[in-house]
Amino acid sequence: MTVENRELADELFEPAQEQQSAKSISRPAMTYWQDAWKRFLKNKAAFAGLMLIALIILLAVFGPYANNHGYDEQNLARANLPPKVPILEQVGWLGFDGVDNRGIDRYEASGVTDYYWFGTDNLGRDLWTRVWHGTRISLYIAFLAAAIDLLIGVAYGGISAYYGGRVDNVMQRLIEILVGIPNLIVVILLILVLKPGIMSITLAMVITGWVGMARIVRGQILKLKEQEFILASKTLGAKDKRMIWKHLIPNALGPIIITTMFTIPTAIFTEAFLSFIGLGLQPPVSSLGTLINEGYKLLGIYPHMLAFSSIVISVIMISFNLLGDGLQDALDPKMRK
Amino acid sequence: MERVLEVKDLHVSFNTYAGEVKAVRGVSFHLNKGETLAIVGESGSGKSVTSKSLLRLIPHPPGKITKGEILFEGKDLAALSEKQMQSIRGADISMIFQDPMTSLNPTMTIGKQIMESVIKHQKGTKQEAKERTLELLELVGIHHPEKRFDQYPHQFSGGMRQRVVIAMAISCNPKVLIADEPTTALDVTIQAQILELLKSLQKQLGMAIIFITHDLGVVANIADRVAVMYAGKIIEVGKAHEVFYEPQHPYTWGLLGAMPDIHRQEEELVTIPGAPPHLAAPPAGDAFAARNPNAMEIDFLLEPPMFKVSDTHYAATWLLHEKARKMRGAQQRKQTAANSRKAKENETVIKKSGKGQKLLEVKGLKQYFKSDKHHVIKAIDGLSFDIYKGETFGLVGESGCGKSTTGRTLIGLYEGTAGEVLYKNESVFKKKSGAETQQLNRSIQMIFQDPYSSLNPRLTVADIIAEGMDIHGLAGSRQQRMNRVYELLETVGLHRDHANRYPHEFSGGQRQRIGIARALAVDPEFIIADEPISALDVSIQAQVINLLKKLQREKGLTYLFIAHDLAMVKYISDRIGVMYKGKIVELAESNELYCRPLHPYTQSLLSAIPMPDPRLEQSHQRMKFDEQKLLSERKQEEVRLREVKDGHWVECTEREFREYQSKLSGAV
Structure with a gap:
């Protein structure tokens, strides 16, 4: 415990001239969303998910216009063609050379000179157009269902938790009844009553789908209600409207967004499932579910009919789940430093 | 003196999202046989991390001992394998944690939990272990150990649970006991009991104690030697009287x-x-x-x-x-x-005692909560007091006595079950027109306990402070609003650049200042401060208290100061009410109360406060409050608040009243 005295000059023991300000905050001002975005970018998987979703949405919007075939244009002369893509046709093992699994070049056999990138189905419809058209409709249904879930769920859960007491009690019992009835039965009954179509499928999914959202929002609001900043706002004389829009909803936004992100792939899957069992959209309208249903029947002979729609649906589901996970971390205030 | 433990140049780091945090940066100390070493420091000084790394309890990852040695009986604990460590933990070195509520397993009986550690380290039969457990329970002052043996943790109070935790820790006669803030979560009277227990156990068992705390009063009470930590380093170490007096x-x-x-x-x-x-x-x-x-x-x-x-x-x-x-x-x-x-x-400063006009009158206030259909919790049970303009009224009591509920009821967050609260002769509870409600909201404001949950994380500091102004339409233009925010920020000692930042960028003390600025924004006359400093470190507490005092001088504010820290309450308050089980048991001017406490509960509360003065602490006698005894003495006599002396009220019976009076006249 000795000190070296040699190099310590006398001046060093004078009172310090410059006092560092202890109160300055070094980091730049960042809003909650900037902060969350920064954290989100650090998560590679979630970012990849976001990019894939963007890509799929772009393809769903513009894909059908990439060639001149309509999604319901039938032509038996060019039925059951395997996929064939320019340039890629040179690489045999990729399977984009128009040769089917028996080794016959179907394009030559049928005398077709066009390229069908994803092949055609048993009625000669272009699968590229049908897959992206189907994706568009699936996504449309999913987003619509998620949006309606969001609206009903947030309103229902919010009202239930905010007013509490008897209101909460009655509203929660209602939810329990809804949850008690098997989802599929409700959906099937509804579709039997209504004509199958986009609206009736969406409605069928929404009729029970908002329950999850309502429960999450209720939990969040109940938790937030006890926080002291809500009490502080109350003691300042804030009205309900201010309390809900300024304090409660913004703070519950993280879990709400995450729940929505997980609702979308579930809705896509439900739509596909309903279409697959024949309760969904009716031909010639395509959706990912109907395409899978059609492709599955000819799986043994023409695997390409199932492959593309399955890949797209898998990519969508994985991407949304990755995105949801990433958002969960990014929006979690506990991850903040 | 023989050294049981020696730490040399210990470094501990955590890899976090924000980079490597060097929590402990080269700590060296030793522990002599049978002594108590207190490690003091503010939160984040690395005192807990140091103690946990002695037992290698740092979660890994993210934590890691990057350098240094921990020598215990010739072995370097930092280099041992996890398996070897397990035989040392509990047997040679054991630990007590801060929160007795979470350090016991709620699904296991007390007896089994203690037996478990006895059996693990002292290989004996079940019967022997049980006998030893009963012995231990007796040793830590738990009555009827046979009956208590089969009870679950929820059947014990906080202090009793901490005793059980201590029993577990000493079950194998450890040579070193590490106590990590063992009394922080407890009330002062319980804290005093636990400290006494630890001291007597140390004498009987001859173990060395490392006592981690932020409370210098506790240090003065228990420590032989003190190490002061700051920013991950020990900056001063010495015998207790050396550190306290020089x-x-x-x-x-x-x-x-x-x-x-x-x-x-x-x-x-x-x-x-x-x-x-x-x-x-x-x-x-x-x-x-x-x-x-x-x-x-x-x-x-x-x-x-x-x-x-x-x-x-x-x-x-x-x-x-x-x-x-x-x-x-x-x-x-x-x-x-x-x-x-x-x-x-x-310096003797005489506090002004001239009574102004009554600002707030509380008359027989009751606040009950229904816990279920048959049970009613009487949080406030017949509370009466007055607050005069310009004074600070302190409300003290232990946890669960209803002091926070009182604050919330006064400001109208709860509607009282019975009784009246008059603010400037107007009832707070009665139905009012919108304008009147707004007026009341502006004149009474509140400062909250938890600086972390009392600010909305999604709003900027400017929006938080200006909320009251927005609600009451006090700011005419945007420019006026911002100017007022800047002015308020400077009033509470923050910088105007802070206006556009978010709460999470501030420290606890700074957040509490923002909370104060928010309350001040509507120009209140009366501020209810609900434990405003209990979540802050000592040095920060003093900053906030000085700020509150300064604001009172400048703006003529009236405070109701609710706290459990009696020393702070004494410091800031003009008059103090002591609450016990939803009632005020004694009310007097602060000096009077501290010099001549009359009610046995007040006396026990005051004698339990640990003072940062080792000489005083070591000779100090604690008084215990025995409610059963008091009740049996009182029989069925009428109990109410009586004025024993001018301005000094005590809840007592007619007989006690005469006793107190003769006591006071004898003292004068």
């Missing part, structure tokens, strides 16, 4: 000065400006330099080594360097700082 490091002076002393009258607490550094990027030189107004040039450049003051007393500050001694200026500054505390003893 502190060398400026941080230790500041810490001692920031504690109010109930035996003295002080006008302003010594504060340490600023906040501790973040250990992701520890500053060069003396970590405390940035907060030290008397820092020298060298403090910013070079880290001070440990200087020897006496054989047992070391401190890491350049002030002890011989060149600093030569500098007369430095020496003088040191003297003034050290003496400022003593100088204050001589």
Whole structure:
């Protein structure tokens, strides 16, 4: 415990001239969303998910216009063609050379000179157009269902938790009844009553789908209600409207967004499932579910009919789940430093 | 003296999202056989991490012991395998944690939990283990151990649970007991009991204790030696009386000065400006330099080594360097700082006691909560007091006595079950027109306990502060609104640049200042402060208290100050009410109450406060409050608040009233 005295000059023991300000905050001002975005970018998987979703949405919007075939244009002369893509046709093992699994070049056999990138189905419809058209409709249904879930769920859960007491009690019992009835039965009954179509499928999914959202929002609001900043706002004389829009909803936004992100792939899957069992959209309208249903029947002979729609649906589901996970971390205030 | 434990140059780091945080940066100390070493420091100083790394309880990852040795009986604990560590934990070194509510398994009986550790380390039969467990329960002061043996943790109170935890810790006669803030979660009277228990156990078992705390009063009570930690380093270590009476490091002076002393009258607490550094990027030189107004040039450049003051007393500050001694200026500054505390003893400030007009009247207030159909919790049960304009009324009591509920009921967050609250002769509960409600909301404001949950994380500081102005339409234009926010920020000691930032960027003390600014924004007359400092560190507490006092002087505010820290309440309040089970049992001017407490509960509460003065603490006798005895003595006599002396009210019976009166006249 000795000190070296040699190099310590006398001046060093004078009172310090410059006092560092202890109160300055070094980091730049960042809003909650900037902060969350920064954290989100650090998560590679979630970012990849976001990019894939963007890509799929772009393809769903513009894909059908990439060639001149309509999604319901039938032509038996060019039925059951395997996929064939320019340039890629040179690489045999990729399977984009128009040769089917028996080794016959179907394009030559049928005398077709066009390229069908994803092949055609048993009625000669272009699968590229049908897959992206189907994706568009699936996504449309999913987003619509998620949006309606969001609206009903947030309103229902919010009202239930905010007013509490008897209101909460009655509203929660209602939810329990809804949850008690098997989802599929409700959906099937509804579709039997209504004509199958986009609206009736969406409605069928929404009729029970908002329950999850309502429960999450209720939990969040109940938790937030006890926080002291809500009490502080109350003691300042804030009205309900201010309390809900300024304090409660913004703070519950993280879990709400995450729940929505997980609702979308579930809705896509439900739509596909309903279409697959024949309760969904009716031909010639395509959706990912109907395409899978059609492709599955000819799986043994023409695997390409199932492959593309399955890949797209898998990519969508994985991407949304990755995105949801990433958002969960990014929006979690506990991850903040 | 024989050393049981020696720590040499310990470094512990955590890999976090924000980078590597060096929580412990080269800590060395030793522990003698049978002594109590207290490690004191503010939150984030690394005291808990140090103690946990002794038992290698640091979660890994993210934590890691990067360097250093922990020598225990010739073995380096830092180098042992996990398996070897397991045989040391509990048997040779054991630990008590802060929260007795979470350190016991709720699904296992108390007896089984203690037996488990007995069987694990002292291989014996079940019967032997059970006998030993009963013995232990008896030893830690739990009555009827046979009956208690088969009970679950939820059937025990907080203090009793901590006793069980202690029983588990000492079950194998450890040589070292590490107590990590064992009394922080407990009320003062329970704290006093636990401290006494630890002291007597130490005598009987001859174990050494490492006691981690932030409370200097507790240190003075229990410690033989004290190590003061700051920013991951020990900056001063020595015998208790050396550190308390001859502190060398400026941080230790500041810490001692920031504690109010109930035996003295002080006008302003010594504060340490600023906040501790973040250990992701520890500053060069003396970590405390940035907060030290008397820092020298060298403090910013070079880290001070440990200087020897006496054989047992070391401190890491350049002030002890011989060149600093030569500098007369430095020496003088040191003297003034050290003496400022003593100088204050001589100053006697007489508090103004002239009563103004009544601002708030509480008459027989009751607040019941229904817990279920058959049970009613009587949080407030017949509360009456008045608050006069311009005074600070302190409300003290232990947890669960209804003091926070009182604050919330007064401001109208709850509608009282019975009784009346009159603010300027207008009832707070009665139905009012919108304008009247708004007026009331503006005149009564509240400061909250938890600086973390009391600010909306999604709003900027400007929006938080201006919320009241927005609601009441006080700011005409955008520019006016911002100007007012800047003005308020400066009033509470923050910078105007902070207006556009978000709450999470601020430290606890700064957040509490923002909360104060929010309350001030609507120009209130009466502020209810609900434990505004209990979540803050000692040095920060003093800053906030001084701010509150300054605001009261400047704006003529009236405060209701709710707290469990009696020393702070005494310091800030003009009059104090002591609450017990939803009632006020004694109410008097603060000096009167502290000098001549009459109600046995007040007496026990006051005697339980640990004082930062080792000599006083070691000779101090505690008084215990026995409610059953009091009740049986009273029989069925009528109990109510009676004025024993001018302004000194005690809840008592007619007979006790006469006793108290004769006591007071005898004393005068």
